[in-house]
Amino acid sequence: MLGLxxxxxxxxxxxxxxEREFILEKxxxxxxxxxxxxxVHHIGSTSVKHLSAKPIIDIAIEINDFNGGEFCISPLEEIGYSYKGTEILPDRHYxxxxxxxxxxxxxxQSGNKYLLEQLKFRDYLRKYDKARVEYEQLKLKLSKTNKNNKHRYAEEKTDFVKSILEKL
Known part of the structure; x- marks a missing residue:
């Protein structure tokens, strides 16, 4: 099931x-x-085995030149994507x-700090079951208390994510 x-x-x-859906989309x-x-990287919770997640496939595309992202808008629209710009989330085309x-x-752009953090956090959860279970429990709790507030849900996960990234 996909779709939120x-x-x-x-x-x-x-x-x-x-995982199959990511491979097809990639x-x-x-x-x-x-x-x-x-x-092209599978990121977010759907990329971590046995981690409950919002049913959205998160994809990170790494490009050499940030401005080159402009050339990707039309081709991605042809396969169903809607371009939201560079102001929705920091340092990325969304x-x-x-x-x-x-x-x-x-x-x-390659080397972007947000990209590197996404990959490090994903890899940590893939490697350490205890952290994955802890994160899942937090996400389940927050999804119940923030059913209609995705921004608050995301904000309340920040401390956990930062605590992991500080270890790396």
Whole structure:
């Protein structure tokens, strides 16, 4: 199951379908903009086995030149993405797909600190079961108290994420 209605927050148990969906979407993306990409990464909670998540596939696209992201807008729109600009989240081009939203792209220049943090946090949760379980428990609690406030849900996870990144 994929898709999260606008403003809603709910989690579903991890499924192998998310990995398969990422692989298919990565192929679609590379077919359209592969000449601009350095790498296409599966990020966010759907990229961590056995971690409950909002049913949205988060994708980080790494590009050599941030301004080159402008050349990717039209091709990504051809495969269903809507370009949201560079003001939604810091230092990235942001795209979403579907209504309800099923995929989102964060497009970063190589070496971007937010990209590196995303990858480090993902890799830490993949490696350390205890941290993954702790994070899942926090997310489940926050999803219940912030069912209609995705911004507050995200903010209240920040301290946990920072505590992990400080170890790295």
């Amino acid at each position: 209605p606008k403003g809603a927050v709910f989690l579903i148990p991890w499924t192998e379908d998310w 192929e679609r993306i590379q077919n359209k903009i592969g000449n601009y990409t350095v790498a 795209f979403s797909k579907g209504e309800p939203r099923t995929h989102q792209i964060h497009m970063y």
